[in-house]
Amino acid sequence: MQPLTRQQIHQQISASGLKATSQRIVVFEAMAALHGQHPTAEEVYQHLHAANPSISLGTVYKTLDTFVEAELIRRVLSEEGGKRYDAGMSPHSHIYCSNTKEIIDFEDEELEKLLAAFFSQHRLENFELKGFSVQLTGNKLEPGKQISITRVSK
Amino acid sequence: MQPLTRQQIHQQISASGLKATSQRIVVFEAMAALHGQHPTAEEVYQHLHAANPSISLGTVYKTLDTFVEAELIRRVLSEEGGKRYDAGMSPHSHIYCSNTKEIIDFEDEELEKLLAAFFSQHRLENFELKGFSVQLTGNKLEPGKQISITRVSK
DNA sequence: TTCTTAACTAAGAATAATTCTTAACTAGTA
DNA sequence: TACTAGTTAAGAATTATTCTTAGTTAAGAA
Numbered sequence: 001m002q003p004l005t006r007q008q009i010h011q012q013i014s015a016s017g018l019k020a021t022s023q024r025i026v027v028f029e030a031m032a033a034l035h036g037q038h039p040t041a042e043e044v045y046q047h048l049h050a051a052n053p054s055i056s057l058g059t060v061y062k063t064l065d066t067f068v069e070a071e072l073i074r075r076v077l078s079e080e081g082g083k084r085y086d087a088g089m090s091p092h093s094h095i096y097c098s099n100t101k102e103i104i105d106f107e108d109e110e111l112e113k114l115l116a117a118f119f120s121q122h123r124l125e126n127f128e129l130k131g132f133s134v135q136l137t138g139n140k141l142e143p144g145k146q147i148s149i150t151r152v153s154k
Numbered sequence: 155m156q157p158l159t160r161q162q163i164h165q166q167i168s169a170s171g172l173k174a175t176s177q178r179i180v181v182f183e184a185m186a187a188l189h190g191q192h193p194t195a196e197e198v199y200q201h202l203h204a205a206n207p208s209i210s211l212g213t214v215y216k217t218l219d220t221f222v223e224a225e226l227i228r229r230v231l232s233e234e235g236g237k238r239y240d241a242g243m244s245p246h247s248h249i250y251c252s253n254t255k256e257i258i259d260f261e262d263e264e265l266e267k268l269l270a271a272f273f274s275q276h277r278l279e280n281f282e283l284k285g286f287s288v289q290l291t292g293n294k295l296e297p298g299k300q301i302s303i304t305r306v307s308k
Numbered sequence: 309t310t311c312t313t314a315a316c317t318a319a320g321a322a323t324a325a326t327t328c329t330t331a332a333c334t335a336g337t338a
Numbered sequence: 339t340a341c342t343a344g345t346t347a348a349g350a351a352t353t354a355t356t357c358t359t360a361g362t363t364a365a366g367a368a
Contacts, residue, residue, distance in 0.1 A: 152276065
């Protein structure tokens with residue numbers, strides 16, 4: 001996917017009922033650039049600070065929470081106790097590596113379907129389900145390399 | 155399930171290769187007592203402090219992390235950015251209420267089987283899978299009441 | 309275009325959460 | 339019973355996050 005233009009970002013922010021300030025546009029761009037990295041507020045700030053030295057860390061904190069509330073981005077669940085954010089709004093799961101502390105996006109259509117089917121057959125009373133994700137805990141074997149999924153032939 | 159005796163706790167801690175100090179036994183008991191609440195270190199400290207005023211908060215922090223490493227307890231993922239712990243070691247999932255900030259245990263044998271089957275048929279390259287669980291995010295509709303799951307007849 | 313105003317931001321203080329340091333203590337073992 | 343590696347209390351230090359306030363700005367109205 002190609003990056004959004006500033007106009008498109010402006011529009012998205014406005015469409016959520018928020019003022020499209022220059023700070024918000026920059027934070028949104030940074031989140032898009034850090035897609036897949038699930039950054040903390042501090043990391044977003046580091047990323048945008050060189051090009052935008054006047055944007056304060058406090059603003060980044062506040063803006064990210066504002067975006068979550070407006071459902072422009074999501075909070076990512078975390079094992080390590082910091083607040084992390086995810087620009088990806090399409091359904092996907094996360095792998096949590098206990099050793100490397102990485103949080104890795106994990107998209108598998110079959111798994112999504114399996115869960116969607118399960119939760120369409122089971123209703124949670126008194127709960128409005130917005131999304132689900134699978135937490136896989138374990139250790140990455142070779143920290144430098146990627147993790148991939150393959151089907152095992154029966 | 156009935157509570158473990160101090161001897162049994164002592165044994166479990168020793169079996170993990172840790173010194174079974176009185177502080178660790180008390181922390182373990184507190185975790186068992188707070189089962190289902192996914193407490194923070196501070197909350198564990200609050201719970202045990204009245205009966206054990208000499209145990210320091212720092213020790214509670216350290217002990218909980220030691221227990222996680224020894225796999226006596228688990229970290230629970232959090233949306234809110236604090237470290238939370240779970241004494242329940244049997245497979246179960248969690249429901250995250252964004253509005254009430256609750257984390258609710260959710261056990262469903264059918265779901266566990268479904269996932270176990272999926273991950274036995276799909277191999278993750280470069281990852282040693284230790285466990286999995288599902289996170290459901292959304293909002294509780296009536297904060298006072300409970301959430302329950304019901305099967306929808308086709 | 310200019311005006312108006314509610315919403316937003318920078319800066320840094322304040323608070324909360326977590327880790328670190330060090331000297332004293334203790335469980336497990338010889 | 340003594341030894342020693344591992345553990346702990348206390349509080350300092352660090353890190354993460356929120357709050358406060360005065361000034362600024364986007365967006366709609368005149």
